[in-house]
Amino acid sequence: MSGQDIFFYVFSALAVAFSLLVVLGKNPIYSALSLVMVFFCVAANFVLLQAQFIATIQVLVYAGAIMVLFIFVIMLLNADAQSADLGKRRPFQAIAAVLCVALFALFAWSVKNGTTSPERAGFTPEKVASLGGNTQVLSELMFSDYILPFELTSLLLLVGIAGSVAIAKRKLEGARAESPKEGQA
Amino acid sequence: MSELIKPQNLVLSTEQLAMLMPYLIVAAGAMLTLLAGVIRGSSDPEANRRKRNLAAVLVGIATVTAGLLYTAKIWGEPGAVLFNGMLAADYYTGLMNAVFLAATGLVMLSSYSYLEKERIHHAEYYSLALFSCLGMMLMASALDLIVLFVALEMMSLGVYVMVGFRRADVRSNEAAVKYFILGSAVSAIFLYGVALLYGATGSMNIAQLATSLKSDPTGNPLLALGAVLVTVGFLFKIASVPFHMWMPDVYEGAPTSVTNFMTTGLKAAAFAAFLRVFIGLNSGGQGGGGTEGGLDASLHDVLWVVALVTMFIGNVIALTQKNIKRMLAYSSIAHSGYILVGLISGGKSEYGYSSVILYLIAYVVMNLGAFAIVAHLSERGDRRCDVEDYAGLGYRHPWLSFAMAVFMFSMAGVPPTVGFAGKYLIFSSAVQAGEIWLAVLGVLCSAIGAYYYLRVIVFMYMREPARAIAAKFAPAAALVVLVATAGTLQFGVFPSMLIHAAKKAAMNI
Incomplete structure (x- = not known):
């Protein structure tokens, strides 16, 4: 086992452990902070794959900007521990757990017995380095081969913004007659 | 410039631009509609x-009309990638885009009075509908899973x-949250499937x-797992059992005009994309004929x-x-x-996958009308449904x-409606493909369905009115209902034109 392998297993185990904390933690702030740790561990794995640019972006955008927003929202909504409590365990949760384990076994088996094939365009680390490094190759691909999904993503973000404004704007004009009482009927 | 940037990917020829115009029109229209939401002018907020709403709906209708006209203009031109x-x-x-554009336009038309009645009329509604329509059009035309x-x-x-x-x-909040959370989870599953496919084959095209699938007859578990996850994503979007749980609640809780949009546009788009991926993986993107050893055999x-379970x-x-909204959701x-x-038997029958396309169009036409009527007759807060x-x-x-009554007969599959033409083609394809049992059981299920469709008609014509329904x-x-009725009957009596178009489209995938 080389050093790289050891690092991979350490960071992956940490990522899994922190992911479990995100889901199982009762306090939303702890969950959010665990998620930050997950992002850091994933970023470390990106570094091991020689994708330094993605790792940096992962830390800057996800662990940095987005998670700060998450924590702001949690604090503004004043979500306390109780609101995250799902109540007592129900029998179907046991069934779900069994199914999840079975599914995990299937995934593990498929990944173990499956074969991967290299990227069609053949982007080996050496080739990427010869073409000017990660950042350059990524940006050039984004604006040539993958221009369509890239541009569509910007439209998708616009839809997200318009939609969240439509649903969250405190007072929409024309909503004058809206009151909880009437709506519940 | 480095060798990575291929000039042919950065330049669009005039023909290519023409092919893109319907998408560009809808994208531009959606943004214009967004702008219509900030019109001011008088001091009276009500005015x-x-x-704003009038401007938004007019821009929306104009966009859809322009898109349809342009789709008609490039109709039948040789395809391009x-x-x-x-x-x-x-x-x-082209055919699917026309269906999505027409459905979106008709939904917007029938929404106007409904949203007024519900007092939830905002210009953003039309913009979101147009963006959603753009998504549908792109779904039907995507050849790459990342674009999809x-x-x-x-x-x-x-x-x-x-x-x-x-x-x-x-109820509306509950429906939105349910749909959002389940939809996001399924998006993640779909994306995971795409990632596995990419890992197994090195491509998302x-x-x-399809080539990788063919060249690997022993079966790569990674590839199979990816394909299953992607299929799960599609099965969720078309709400087939066992991924149907969300649908009745969402259909009932959503404003009726939105239910109309979901049942027509969204479902058609999910099927359109599913069909393209399905046929593409079966035959490597050439022709509509099924082949042995493709995805068809394994799935x-x-x-x-x-x-069977879904029916x-x-x-x-x-x-x-x-x-009635819940009933139509289960239907x-x-x-x-x-x-x-139709999807199962398409590869081995005379009409191929055209039965799927025909049924989709039939389904869109009759549901558009039925939901427009339900929306029109409901009282504020979706009562009296x-x-x-x-x-x-x-x-x-x-x-x-x-x-x-026409829509109900059509959904039950009674001639001379388009629902009958669709069902006939589906089940005769199934028989041709040797799926006798599936056809027999399907027709039996369809006979069960006739009961609740006809019950609506019985109530309308053979019961004394209990309360007066006041609908202005x-x-x-009315125009939407008229168009949908005309479509249901026209395509029901003379389905050959539609079948021809569907067949040509299916061969073209």
Whole structure:
């Protein structure tokens, strides 16, 4: 086992452990902070794959900007521990757990017995380095081969913004007659 | 410039631009509609609001009309593949785009009076509908799974918001949250499947995936797992059993006009994309004929069971529903089952996958009309949507009841309606393909379905009215009902034109 392998297993185990904390933690702030740790561990794995640019972006955008927003929202909504409590365990949760384990076994088996094939365009680390490094190759691909999904993503973000404004704007004009009482009927 | 940037990916020729125009028109229209939401002018907020909504709906209708006209203009031109093999502009795309644009336009028309009545009329509604329509168009034309995913998200994101548009209503909120959370989870599953496919084959392009699938007869578990996860994503979007749980709640809780949009546009788009991926993986993107050893063979048994259970459960649960929106939701699940039958048998029958396309169009036409009527007759807050509330409707609103009866007959599959033509083609394809049992059981399920469709008609014509339904005449909604009725009957009596178009489209994928 080389050093790289050891690092991979350490960071992956940490990522899994922190992911479990995100889901199982009762306090939303702890969950959010665990998620930050997950992002850091994933970023470390990106570094091991020689994708330094993605790792940096992962830390800057996800662990940095987005998670700060998450924590702001949690604090503004004043979500306390109780609101995250799902109540007592129900029998179907046991069934779900069994199914999840079975599914995990299937995934593990498929990944173990499956074969991967290299990227069609053949982007080996050496080739990427010869073409000017990660950042350059990524940006050039984004604006040539993958221009369509890239541009569509910007439209998708616009839809997200318009939609969240439509649903969250405190007072929409024309909503004058809206009151909880009437709506519940 | 480095060797990575291929000039042919950065330049669009005039022909390619023409092929892209419908998409560009809809994108531009959606943004313009967004701008219509900020019109001011007078000091009276109420007048401003009216002005905004009117501007938004007019821009929306104009966009859809322009898109349709342009689609007609490039109709039948030789297809092209754009953006490094990521987007197809062919006959199939043209036909499906026309369906999505027409459905979106008609939904917008029928929404106007409904949203006024519900007092949830905001200009953003039309913009989100147009963005969603753009997502649908891209879904049907995507040749690359990454484009498909982004398009799927674009379609869904707008609709998540539209489902929750009645912000003061708990049911609408619940529906929106349910749809959003389940939809996001399924998006993640779909994306995971795409990632596994990429890992197994090194490509996300459907044609290249098909080659990998063919060249690997021993079966790579990673590839299979990816394909299963992607299929799960599609099965969720078309609401087939066992991924149907979200649908009745969402359909019931959403404002009726949004339900209309979901049941027509979204479902058609999900099926259109599913069909393209399915055929693409079967045959490597050439022709509509099935081949041995493709995805068809491995997925056949799974889809067989899913189709049967979907038809059965959808129809049986619909029997017990009192609320007409909920009933139509379960019937929509059953219709997904029929379409899946067409998908299973398409590869081995004379009409190929055209039965799927025909049924999709039939389904869109009749549901558009039925939901427009339900939206029109409901009272504020979507009350009076029970089947009992339709008692005696035949005496008070003879024309509306006639139209409703036509749609119900069509959904039940009674000639001479388009629903019959669709069902006939589906089940005769199934028989041709040797799926005798599936066809027999499907027809039986469809007979169960006839009961609850006809019950609506019985209530309308053979019961004494319990309460008066007061619905003001709305010209736009009436136009929608008229178009849908005409379509249901026209395509029902003379389906050959539609079958021809569907067949050409299916061969073109």
